[in-house]
Amino acid sequence: MIRTRFRKGPVTRPIALVILFVILIALCFSSIAIGTRNVSWQEILGALQGQMNTMGEAAVTMRLPRTVLAVVAGSALGLSGALMQSVTRNPLADPGILGVNIGAAFFVVIGLAWFGINQLQSYVWLAILGAGITAIFVYFISSLGLGRPTPLKFALAGAATSAALSSFTVAVVLPRNDIAGGANSWQMGGVGGATFDSIQLVLPFLLIGFLMSAVVAKKLNSLALGDDVAAGLGENVAWTRGIAWLSAVLLCGATTAICGPIGFVGLVIPHLCRLLVGVDNRWLLVFSALGGACLLLIADITGRIISRPSELSVGVVTAFIGAPFFIWIVRRQRVKEL
Amino acid sequence: MTLKHQLILDNLTAGYRDKTILKNINIDISPGQITSIIGANACGKSTLLRTMSRLLTPYKGQVLLDGKSIHNAPTRQLAQTLGLLPQSPIAPEGITVGDLVSRGRHPHHGLMSRWSKTDDEAVAKALETTKTTELLDREVDELSGGQRQRVWIAMALAQETDILLLDEPTTFLDVAHQIEVLDLLVELNQSRGTTIVLVLHDLNLASRYSDQLIAMQQGQIFASGTPELVVTEDIIHTVFGLHSHIISDPISGAPMVLPIGRHKRVTSP
Numbered sequence: 001m002i003r004t005r006f007r008k009g010p011v012t013r014p015i016a017l018v019i020l021f022v023i024l025i026a027l028c029f030s031s032i033a034i035g036t037r038n039v040s041w042q043e044i045l046g047a048l049q050g051q052m053n054t055m056g057e058a059a060v061t062m063r064l065p066r067t068v069l070a071v072v073a074g075s076a077l078g079l080s081g082a083l084m085q086s087v088t089r090n091p092l093a094d095p096g097i098l099g100v101n102i103g104a105a106f107f108v109v110i111g112l113a114w115f116g117i118n119q120l121q122s123y124v125w126l127a128i129l130g131a132g133i134t135a136i137f138v139y140f141i142s143s144l145g146l147g148r149p150t151p152l153k154f155a156l157a158g159a160a161t162s163a164a165l166s167s168f169t170v171a172v173v174l175p176r177n178d179i180a181g182g183a184n185s186w187q188m189g190g191v192g193g194a195t196f197d198s199i200q201l202v203l204p205f206l207l208i209g210f211l212m213s214a215v216v217a218k219k220l221n222s223l224a225l226g227d228d229v230a231a232g233l234g235e236n237v238a239w240t241r242g243i244a245w246l247s248a249v250l251l252c253g254a255t256t257a258i259c260g261p262i263g264f265v266g267l268v269i270p271h272l273c274r275l276l277v278g279v280d281n282r283w284l285l286v287f288s289a290l291g292g293a294c295l296l297l298i299a300d301i302t303g304r305i306i307s308r309p310s311e312l313s314v315g316v317v318t319a320f321i322g323a324p325f326f327i328w329i330v331r332r333q334r335v336k337e338l
Numbered sequence: 339m340t341l342k343h344q345l346i347l348d349n350l351t352a353g354y355r356d357k358t359i360l361k362n363i364n365i366d367i368s369p370g371q372i373t374s375i376i377g378a379n380a381c382g383k384s385t386l387l388r389t390m391s392r393l394l395t396p397y398k399g400q401v402l403l404d405g406k407s408i409h410n411a412p413t414r415q416l417a418q419t420l421g422l423l424p425q426s427p428i429a430p431e432g433i434t435v436g437d438l439v440s441r442g443r444h445p446h447h448g449l450m451s452r453w454s455k456t457d458d459e460a461v462a463k464a465l466e467t468t469k470t471t472e473l474l475d476r477e478v479d480e481l482s483g484g485q486r487q488r489v490w491i492a493m494a495l496a497q498e499t500d501i502l503l504l505d506e507p508t509t510f511l512d513v514a515h516q517i518e519v520l521d522l523l524v525e526l527n528q529s530r531g532t533t534i535v536l537v538l539h540d541l542n543l544a545s546r547y548s549d550q551l552i553a554m555q556q557g558q559i560f561a562s563g564t565p566e567l568v569v570t571e572d573i574i575h576t577v578f579g580l581h582s583h584i585i586s587d588p589i590s591g592a593p594m595v596l597p598i599g600r601h602k603r604v605t606s607p
Contacts, residue, residue, distance in 0.1 A: 089430075215449065222444050224433075225493075228424035231393055233497065234417025234445035279433045 013277050020290045027297040031067040032060055035304050069194035070300045070314070071293040073259050076206050076251040078292020079213055081266020082273070082285050083248040086220045087241050088154045091329060095252040096263035097155065099162030103134025104256035105187060106165045112179050113172050120198050124257040128205065131253030134161060135245060189260040189315020191300055198258050205254035212247035213285055216240055220281040262315045264322020265292050271329060342369030342533065343419055343500050345390070349399035352389045358397070359385045361557045372527050372534045374544040377554035378578050383537045384425065384505055386554065390535065391422040391503045417445035421499035425506045427490055429478040435489050436474045439464055442496030464495035468522060484515030491522065504536040516540070520547045545569045546590045553577045569593035
């Protein structure tokens with residue numbers, strides 16, 4: 001058929017999608033089964049049916065919400081990164097590198113330290129507000145000076161902003177012994193403390209973010225050809241860009257509110273997915289969401305295994321995976337505008 | 339044959355920020371013809387094309403497509419009539435020719451509509467017209483400059499608009515590829531009746547390949563009409579500040595400019 005020939009990616013995309021989905025299910029299962037305590041099959045099945053009679057079943061029941069959170073947060077971060085890379089046409093764009101999740105974290109820490117806020121409900125709003133303000137701030141700085149915001153200006157403005165905000169955050173937390181413990185463990189970025197209640201709280205934000213990204217996916221394909229071409233193809237460039245940004249900010253802000261800042265998922269996953277399925281955003285966004293969920297599950301499981309009987313936060317593990325990957329991207333010869 | 343679309347520039351004044359570049363531009367673009375905008379560097383050629391293609395909103399005046407201002411029209415609907423190829427567009431890394439050309443179908447799709455047989459046909463035809471069918475699965479990055487330009491034109495063709503605006507489609511191409519691109523535009527104009535407006539640097543190619551010329555000088559239209567009317571020694575001198583001798587192009591019969599510089603002359607001035 002001509003149709004498939006015109007629009008094909010490097011691999012057959014529906015098949016890849018099914019495979020990725022199967023991997024995700026397998027990882028979810030591993031996440032429930034693997035941990036500091038070894039559990040038997042019966043205990044897993046029992047816990048899934050809501051029983052909590054043995055220690056094993058109790059452990060599995062504890063692992064359920066963190067597994068769900070890893071899936072939700074991972075997919076939100078992966079999607080957020082893919083959106084940011086598309087909007088800025090910048091291969092290095094990522095909620096972490098553009099400073100957006102540091103901004104979210106900064107606001108939450110200020111709320112903790114100065115306004116005595118300790119309700120998760122307020123965290124969410126603070127984090128989204130922080131992510132939004134940082135995103136606008138970075139966008140504003142990078143459009144200063146001559147010409148339009150270039151990928152390079154974006155990355156520089158984001159790096160500078162996130163460096164500044166991290167030091168502000170440290171400055172706010174350091175003199176406060178009373179909140180230092182909580183703030184530090186939260187800033188590490190993790191899914192360990194998840195409860196279904198906390199997930200439920202951010203779910204509406206994430207759902208809106210997912211929905212908005214579905215709306216702009218096709219439009220981002222035009223935007224990828226440059227603003228002028230996109231306008232020529234009848235796209236409202238400013239509008240599309242705004243919705244995509246807002247969606248990315250919602251996804252990353254809400255995730256940061258419950259998990260703390262988790263870096264590199266949004267950077268690594270869209271790149272891998274692009275190698276796998278090509279540059280069509282309608283596929284890329286779906287794959288980035290699934291891939292992000294897989295990566296965060298892997299990171300969480302790894303964190304549980306390598307430092308038994310204690311645990312390593314996913315934020316730390318993703319940084320270990322992400323940092324070498326970042327160098328690899330920068331060293332790749334074909335790094336240029338997306 | 340459908341009724342040709344009318345593109346009229348009505349008393350346009352436009353520019354960037356506080357710098358006015360175009361002043362009181364009035365012109366009707368001839369439907370079904372090839373019109374080239376010529377003029378010295380920084381005379382406002384590209385600005386005129388950008389305003390015409392709604393990339394730039396004018397301070398004053400309007401661009402009328404079939405009597406309606408394009409700057410107020412729904413942009414997707416407009417994109418079904420008015421196609422645009424900016425100067426040296428950049429393709430995303432790793433995109434295939436097929437994918438790029440398919441994206442030209444964007445204005446014909448809503449949020450939910452699916453890829454149809456009509457889309458396939460439009461893309462196939464665009465590839466065929468630009469002789470890029472065999473490049474289908476190649477990545478745009480690995481193509482030569484001439485091939486890449488043809489692929490971008492194919493994308494604009496897949497859009498199937500009755501009017502096509504191109505900003506210097508021949509920049510960075512060697513002479514053979516320039517001719518190839520211009521021949522392609524003529525074929526398009528003849529076979530589909532597409533109205534084509536382009537900015538061209540090369541005067542002689544503009545003269546040879548255009549039905550109409552618009553000569554601009556300092557943001558205003560100095561002369562417009564057929565190449566025979568516009569390409570004269572006086573006008574070329576005013577517009578480019580260049581002395582020249584005009585002969586008839588032995589290949590096409592269009593007027594041809596022989597520039598007269600200070601050196602390399604057989605006869606002394």
